[in-house]
Amino acid sequence: MIIVNTDKEKYFYDIHSLVKSFYPEEDVLVFVKGSREIPEDSDVILTIDLLLKWDEGHIDAEFIKESGEKESLSMNCIKESEADSADMTDSPKNVLKRLLYQMLNKETGKDLPWGTLTGIRPVKIAMHRLLLGDDDEAIRDYMKKTYICSDEKTDLSIEIAHRENRLLEGTTDGNGYSLYVNIPFCPTRCAYCSFMSSPIGLWKGQVDRYLDCVKKEIDETAPLFKDKRLDSVYIGGGTPTTLEPYQLEKLIGWIKGAYDISKVREFTIESGRPDSITMDKLLTMKKGGVTRISVNPQTMRDKTLELIGRHHSVKQTIDAFYMAREAGFEHINMDIILGLPGEELEDVQYTMDEIGKLKPDELTVHSLAIKRASRLYDYVADHGLAGMDTTSSMMKVAEEGARNMGLSPYYLYRQKNISGNYENTGYGLGDKMCLYNIITMEETQSILALGSGSVSKRIFEGHRIERKGNPKDVKLYMENMEAGPSPMKEFFS
Ligand code: SF4
Structure with missing residues (x-):
C-alpha cells in the first residue's frame, strides 16, 4: 500500500492516478489534511507527504520508505494566483505532477511512456497546441518539458493531431x-x-x-x-x-x-x-x-x-x-x-x-x-x-x-x-x-x-x-x- 498525505484537496485525483501508474498492483490511499483511516494490517511500502505551498510559489514533498529512510524534494511553481491556466508548464498542477514523477521514477526505476499525463485524451494536448499555431518543434518541446512525455509518444500525438485536424475539417463550425x-x-x-x-x-x-x-x-x-x-x-x-x-x-x-x-x-x-x-x-x-x-x-x-x-x-x-x-x-x-x-x-x-x-x-x-x-x-x-x-x-x-x-x-x-x-x-x-x-x-x-x-x-x-x-x-x-x-x-x- 502507498499512502499520500496532502494538505489540499485540489488535484487529489491527479495525485492518485499518477502514483497508481507507478504502482498498478498496490492500493493507493490519498489523505487530505490528515484524514487518515489506514486499514489494519496494511503493508505500507511508501508514504508521501506533500506540502502544496503554491500560494508561495513552491511545492515540497517528503518520501518515507518502508525502511524509514527519508528523502525530500522541493520545486518552484508559478503562484496559483498568477497562473492563467493549468496547462502552463510551471503551473502548480504540472509542477506537482513532475515532482511526484521525478521521485517515483527514482524510487521505482520506471519510465512512464506518457510521463505525467494520466488523462484519457493525451492527443487533445497536441491538438490544442496545433490550433494555437505551434509548429511541431514547439509542441514537442512543450510536451516534453511540461509532461515528461517520451519522444515516441510525443511524436505519435503530433502525428495523430495533424491527421485528426484534417479529418475534422468541415465538422467544427458549431452547426x-x-x-x-x-x-x-x-x-x-x-x-x-x-x-x-x-x-x-x-x-x-x-x-x-x-x-x-x-x-x-x-x-x-x-x-x-x-x-x-x-x-x-x-x-x-x-x-x-x-x-x-x-x-x-x-x-x-x-x-x-x-x-x-x-x-x-x-x-x-x-x-x-x-x-x-x-x-x-x-x-x-x-x-x-x-x-x-x-x-x-x-x-x-x-x-x-x-x-x-x-x-x-x-x-x-x-x-x-x-x-x-x-x-x-x-x-x-x-x-x-x-x-x-x-x-x-x-x-x-x-x-x-x-x-x-x-x-x-x-x-x-x-x-x-x-x-x-x-x-x-x-x-x-x-x-x-x-x-x-x-x-x-x-x-x-x-x-x-x-x-x-x-x-x-x-x-x-x-x-x-x-x-x-x-x-x-x-x-x-x-x-x-x-x-x-x-x-x-x-x-x-x-x-x-x-x-x-x-x-x-x-x-x-x-x-x-x-x-x-x-x-x-x-x-x-x-x-x-x-x-x-x-x-x-x-x-x-
Ligand atoms: S460488448 Fe463486446 S466484449 Fe462485451 S460481450 Fe459484447 S462482444 Fe463481448
Whole structure:
C-alpha cells in the first residue's frame, strides 16, 4: 500500500492516478489534511507527504520508505494566483505532477511512456497546441518539458493531431452533430467484458419493445436538430448485429426518416462478434446506406478465443470478413486486444500476420483493461497462465504490423486499469478512418446518444460540455421511456 498525505484537496485525483501508474498492483490511499483511516494490517511500502505551498510559489514533498529512510524534494511553481491556466508548464498542477514523477521514477526505476499525463485524451494536448499555431518543434518541446512525455509518444500525438485536424475539417463550425444509438445485446457475454451488455437470448420477445423505445427517442429528438447538420451516425453496443435483418431495417429506416441524413459522411454499425454476422444482415445494412462496419477478431488464436469466452472461431472471423467484402463493404474495421491471457509476443505477431492477409481498412489495437476482481483474472491466476500484461514489444509489433498494412494512426485514447499503462490506438488506410471516433475523442461537436446506457454530450459556446445519460439497466430504460419523454428531449431543448 502507498499512502499520500496532502494538505489540499485540489488535484487529489491527479495525485492518485499518477502514483497508481507507478504502482498498478498496490492500493493507493490519498489523505487530505490528515484524514487518515489506514486499514489494519496494511503493508505500507511508501508514504508521501506533500506540502502544496503554491500560494508561495513552491511545492515540497517528503518520501518515507518502508525502511524509514527519508528523502525530500522541493520545486518552484508559478503562484496559483498568477497562473492563467493549468496547462502552463510551471503551473502548480504540472509542477506537482513532475515532482511526484521525478521521485517515483527514482524510487521505482520506471519510465512512464506518457510521463505525467494520466488523462484519457493525451492527443487533445497536441491538438490544442496545433490550433494555437505551434509548429511541431514547439509542441514537442512543450510536451516534453511540461509532461515528461517520451519522444515516441510525443511524436505519435503530433502525428495523430495533424491527421485528426484534417479529418475534422468541415465538422467544427458549431452547426454539426453526431448520432449514437446503443444496442445493449450480444450473442453471449465475453469473459473480459466491461460494457453494459447482456446475451440477447435473455431478452426474447423484448428486443422489439426496446427498439420501440429507441424510436420514441428518435421521434422526440429529431425536431430539435432540424436546423443542424448530421455528420456521422454510429450504432454501437453491445453487438448491433444481434438484431434480426427486419429489426436492423426498421431501425435504419426510422433514423433516415426522422433526421436529415443528406450530409452524413459516415454511417457505422458495429458488427463486432463474427458469430452475429449473416449475409442477410450485411445486405440489409448495405442497402440502408451503412458505410462502415467492424468485424472484430480480438485475436487469431482459437485457444485464446475459447479462454476469453468469445464463442466463435478464427474461421468465423475470416468468413465474416470476406462475406462483408462480398456484400460490398469497402470500409471494414477490425479490433484486436493485446495482453490477452496466455498470449505472448509471438501470438501477437501471429495475429498481426493473419490479419494482414485480410487487408482490413482499419485496425483498432486495444490493451486489455481488466479489473483484478474479475472472473477472467481469477481464471488466469488459478491456471498459472502467462499474459494479462501488454508489453512495449507487443505494442511495437502491433504498430509495425498496422503500418506494414499501409495503415496510419488516427486516434488514440487511454482508459483506467489498462494493461501496462498503454493506450488504445486506431489505424486507418488513406481517409478510411472513423470520424465518429475522432469527434468523441476531441469533443468537437454535440453527440445525441439514444438507447440504454448511452450518454449524450452537449457542447456549448466557449466549449463548455454537459453530459446526460440514459439508465444502464435495459428494463428500467424501457419502463422510463414508456412512462414519459426521453431525457434527451429536455437536455437538447
Ligand atoms: S462482444 Fe463486446 S460488448 Fe459484447 S460481450 Fe463481448 S466484449 Fe462485451
